[in-house]
Amino acid sequence: MRPPSPPLLILFLLVFPTIIYSATESPASSPSPHSPSPSSPSPSSSPSSPSPSSSPSSPSSSSSSLDPKQLRALQSLNIPISKDPCSRNATLCDSSKPFRHIVSLRLSNCSSYVALSYTALKSLSTLQSLQLLNCPVTPIRFPPELIASLRSFSCVRSLRKVSGVWLSRLENLTDLTVSDVQVKASGPYVILGHMNKLKSLTISRANLTGNLPKYIDSNLTHVDFSVNQLKGSIPTSITMLDGLEHLNLSSNELHGEIPPAIGNLISLKSLSLASNSLSGPIPGSVSAIPGLTHMDLSSNQLNGTIPKFISHMKNLKYLNLANNNLRGVMPFNSTFIKGLTVLKLSGNSNLCYNHSVLSSKLKLGIAPCDKYGMPMSPPPSKESSADDSSDYDDSDEDDNSNKKEHHHGPNKVVLGVAIALSSIVFLIIFLILCSKCCR
Ligand SMILES: *[C@@H]1O[C@H](CO)[C@@H](O)[C@H](O)[C@H]1NC(C)=O
Ligand SMILES: *[C@@H]1O[C@H](CO)[C@@H](O)[C@H](O)[C@H]1NC(C)=O
Ligand SMILES: *[C@@H]1O[C@H](CO)[C@@H](O)[C@H](O)[C@H]1NC(C)=O
Ligand SMILES: *[C@@H]1O[C@H](CO)[C@@H](O)[C@H](O)[C@H]1NC(C)=O
Ligand SMILES: *[C@@H]1O[C@H](CO)[C@@H](O)[C@H](O)[C@H]1NC(C)=O
Ligand SMILES: *[C@@H]1O[C@H](CO)[C@@H](O)[C@H](O)[C@H]1NC(C)=O
Ligand SMILES: *[C@@H]1O[C@H](CO)[C@@H](O)[C@H](O)[C@H]1NC(C)=O
Ligand SMILES: *[C@@H]1O[C@H](CO)[C@@H](O)[C@H](O)[C@H]1NC(C)=O
Numbered sequence: 001m002r003p004p005s006p007p008l009l010i011l012f013l014l015v016f017p018t019i020i021y022s023a024t025e026s027p028a029s030s031p032s033p034h035s036p037s038p039s040s041p042s043p044s045s046s047p048s049s050p051s052p053s054s055s056p057s058s059p060s061s062s063s064s065s066l067d068p069k070q071l072r073a074l075q076s077l078n079i080p081i082s083k084d085p086c087s088r089n090a091t092l093c094d095s096s097k098p099f100r101h102i103v104s105l106r107l108s109n110c111s112s113y114v115a116l117s118y119t120a121l122k123s124l125s126t127l128q129s130l131q132l133l134n135c136p137v138t139p140i141r142f143p144p145e146l147i148a149s150l151r152s153f154s155c156v157r158s159l160r161k162v163s164g165v166w167l168s169r170l171e172n173l174t175d176l177t178v179s180d181v182q183v184k185a186s187g188p189y190v191i192l193g194h195m196n197k198l199k200s201l202t203i204s205r206a207n208l209t210g211n212l213p214k215y216i217d218s219n220l221t222h223v224d225f226s227v228n229q230l231k232g233s234i235p236t237s238i239t240m241l242d243g244l245e246h247l248n249l250s251s252n253e254l255h256g257e258i259p260p261a262i263g264n265l266i267s268l269k270s271l272s273l274a275s276n277s278l279s280g281p282i283p284g285s286v287s288a289i290p291g292l293t294h295m296d297l298s299s300n301q302l303n304g305t306i307p308k309f310i311s312h313m314k315n316l317k318y319l320n321l322a323n324n325n326l327r328g329v330m331p332f333n334s335t336f337i338k339g340l341t342v343l344k345l346s347g348n349s350n351l352c353y354n355h356s357v358l359s360s361k362l363k364l365g366i367a368p369c370d371k372y373g374m375p376m377s378p379p380p381s382k383e384s385s386a387d388d389s390s391d392y393d394d395s396d397e398d399d400n401s402n403k404k405e406h407h408h409g410p411n412k413v414v415l416g417v418a419i420a421l422s423s424i425v426f427l428i429i430f431l432i433l434c435s436k437c438c439r
């Protein structure tokens with residue numbers, strides 16, 4: 001049998017790898033911008049480990065049982081308790097003799113029969129930590145003995161409504177968390193006035209009004225006032241908290257400029273000022289904060305250019321500058337961008353990237369620059385192929401601007417196989433031709 005003529009074979013050789021190549025390309029280039037959600041380290045302030053000084057021990061290690069007075073107090077609160085309440089998860093006891101005392105109590109998902117009483121709380125004045133989760137009990141005045149001993153107080157979807165004055169009495173607290181509770185106060189200063197031992201403060205989703213305090217007398221490491229109705233500007237008192245690690249003022253009604261002294265917060269790890277009405281430039285001083293890993297300034301009215309010093313921030317992982325009025329050439333190179341887990345820039349209509357430095361594959365959510373540093377619009381047709389078109393669609397910020405989009409083109413394995421196969425085919429044909437010639 002005669003083998004096919006050489007021209008036919010050469011044609012086949014040329015066409016064969018191309019078929020395989022284009023078959024693998026189409027699925028890979030289809031836009032599927034579903035990037036992993038930003039797994040930001042959420043600095044939870046909830047005092048889950050109250051670490052009482054008198055170390056609580058497991059019931060087995062101590063033969064003594066709970067102080068009968070405290071047992072009766074627990075019973076009077078109508079919380080379901082077993083014979084040995086110290087073995088409950090939600091209760092931590094010390095190991096004092098002859099009777100143990102409760103140092104930490106967590107009430108969660110309270111039934112409507114639970115009611116706080118002054119006498120019961122007075123008997124429970126050894127408590128250092130009290131957590132109320134989903135307990136809509138009526139708030140009562142705490143006895144002075146309990147106020148003196150309490151270090152950590154947490155109230156989440158509980159107590160229906162609290163007043164700033166009520167909270168302000170808890171002067172010995174180091175941890176305060178109030179979340180999803182209406183807090184009535186003319187400003188945070190009412191609550192913080194005398195709490196100068198406070199380290200961690202969360203008052204979130206509390207409809208808290210007023211201004212941030214002009215003067216803060218405590219060494220706070222964690223401040224979360226997110227989702228309230230705080231007004232005015234960010235006072236310099238905040239920038240003087242040099243032990244501050246987490247600052248979350250997002251979703252308030254703050255305006256004015258971000259104070260340039262924000263760079264004094266040298267311990268800061270995460271900063272969120274998102275969803276306010278802040279204006280003016282991004283202070284270049286933020287780039288001096290060595291450990292900053294998370295910065296969210298999105299949804300404000302920040303203007304000016306992005307300080308190029310931000311690209312020197314070695315530890316930055318999450319950067320969200322979306323939905324502002326930033327303009328000009330975005331100063332980051334691909335080395336910096338690849339080091340980030342999340343970068344969001346969309347919703348800044350005058351911001352653009354230098355397309356001779358950065359590839360459109362990075363999906364930055366902004367347009368490329370023209371030679372004057374202005375966004376090109378409409379984008380040049382040669383770049384508006386199927387997998388680029390979503391770059392200019394700002395309607396779905398989350399999908400387009402997350403840059404964790406690994407475009408490796410067609411699957412490398414398939415490509416390799418295609419090349420190997422065509423090489424083998426070529427070899428066979430070569431041998432056949434050879435044998436034909438030599439005959
Ligand atoms: C700031 O607070 C908001 C709303 O409570 C929350 O969604 C966000 O994760 C917080 N940011 C940080 C960095 O903790
Ligand atoms: C109770 O304690 C056990 C073991 O210590 C733990 O696995 C469990 O998650 C705890 N439950 C709650 C609600 O904290
Ligand atoms: C409280 O209720 C919520 C939802 O109803 C549930 O997820 C949670 O595990 C409950 N907590 C406790 C300690 O029972
Ligand atoms: C705070 O605790 C100290 C002892 O640690 C106590 O002397 C003081 O009275 C307490 N403050 C209040 C307001 O109870
Ligand atoms: C805050 O106010 C809004 C509107 O008045 C209300 O719907 C919401 O329930 C309040 N939040 C809390 C935690 O009370
Ligand atoms: C804060 O810390 C400094 C030094 O670490 C200390 O001198 C100062 O008294 C502290 N302030 C308060 C209110 O605890
Ligand atoms: C930024 O906005 C402020 C007013 O909010 C304006 O005074 C300032 O000139 C603007 N800066 C730039 C660089 O556009
Ligand atoms: C990217 O920028 C950083 C900081 O500006 C610089 O150190 C680095 O050399 C740049 N990398 C490239 C590939 O230009």
Ligand SMILES: *[C@@H]1O[C@H](CO)[C@@H](O)[C@H](O)[C@H]1NC(C)=O
Nearest residue numbers: 329354356369370371372373
């Ligand atoms: C883009 O980068 C190139 C090469 O670094 C530079 O020559 C050009 O001026 C830049 N374009 C703009 C608009 O900044």
